[in-house]
Amino acid sequence: MNPILDVQNLTVSFKDKKSKEIIQVVNDVSFQVQQGEIFGLLGPNGAGKSSIIRMICGLLKPESGNVFINGVNHQNRVKSLQYISAVLEGNRNLYWRMTVQENISYFAGNRGMQFKEIRDQVDEWLHLFGLEEKKSELVGNLSRGMQQKVAIIVALCLNTKVILLDEPTLGLDVKTTNDLKKILVKIREEFEKTVIISTHDMKLVEEICERVVIIDRGKKIVEDTVEKLMKLFQIKSYVLSVKGGQIPIKKMDSIVKQFPEFSYDGTIGSYTVDISDSTSFYTFIELLKKEALYIESIQPARLDFERIFTILCERDQADVVHV
Structure with a gap:
């Protein structure tokens, strides 16, 4: 066509x-x-x-x-x-x-x-x-x-x-x-x-x-x-609730060093993290364990397109993203 x-x-x-x-x-x-x-x-x-x-x-x-x-x-x-x-x-x-x-x-x-x-x-x-x-x-x-x-x-x-x-x-x-x-x-x-x-x-x-x-x-x-981009990022972002509420700043610093896309959303009282592959996911879980942070729940995040747009632009690639 x-x-x-x-x-x-x-x-x-x-x-x-x-x-x-x-x-x-x-x-x-x-x-x-x-x-x-x-x-x-x-x-x-x-x-x-x-x-x-x-x-x-x-x-x-x-x-x-x-x-x-x-x-x-x-x-x-x-x-x-x-x-x-x-x-x-x-x-x-x-x-x-x-x-x-x-x-x-x-x-x-x-x-x-x-x-x-x-x-x-x-x-x-x-x-x-x-x-x-x-x-x-x-x-x-x-x-x-x-x-x-x-x-x-x-x-x-x-x-x-x-x-x-x-x-x-x-x-x-x-x-x-x-x-x-x-x-x-x-x-x-x-x-x-x-x-x-x-x-x-x-x-x-x-x-x-x-x-x-x-x-x-x-x-x-x-x-x-839009459908493919939504699916592409859907499985790579997770929402976590941590026992005890908000993570202390000192512990947050050590996590953010390894996972820069780790942030706290005060409106829902949960953390969101972007993880590129399954190996990194298990590394992330081990890091939480090391910092004595216990997860109450973890689930894939449903990203809206605004978040996907931001992720793509932040990559600031010189070449086309192939998906």
Whole structure:
């Protein structure tokens, strides 16, 4: 199956304004997104995600590498960008002094579409997002959550195969975030759109993304399914309850020296340790015994994706993690 988005060996550098040093912000990054999936583009702040998004959207020219959207090379920029629409982070996606309908009409017009051509579709999206009564409202008068919904509706009304959303849940309350999750799944399942999400909301990733790519320091460190990454780390993290409560600091120091990923969670009154293999596990148990620390219970931890994301980024590998 040919990917709907094929990012090939993207590289780009910038000159630091103060030091005049050349900084490589994206270094030979490649990944693929398949038709109809919800895909996560992840990374810590400063990892190079924004530059990758800008190159995908044709807003930044790479020094080397290429982007294919629906099989069309970015060198044919006008044609390739017909297949993707984006909602970028912040409030840069809409005109606040225009109504909801005027915004949709304006951006559709930029793509050569007349509003009357998409009127029925607009009404459908407004109904789905619960914004029918806001059609004639100035966007600047809407809540942050409603503005985000309108921006997504604009992207959807452009009838592109790919929707790229940069921090779609930023600043949204819990209810609006949950509503948005359901809508994004519906967009994929019922309208056969491919959704790419760049976000720091790891709960969103865990709940709706099928695959992810993680970028750190300009390099790809992993590309795989969320399910496989969850399984990979599930068996390597354990939660322990120790008799007598919290471990004395002196004893903690000796444990942390051998097992740096050993920490106390005061909210649940237990310790969590990451162990790479079975041999290390038995070494850990012997160490507890040596320190006269007695375990009341030990069980595999159920890691959330935020923890997995942190583990991968902390490794800070130069090469791709193979899983």
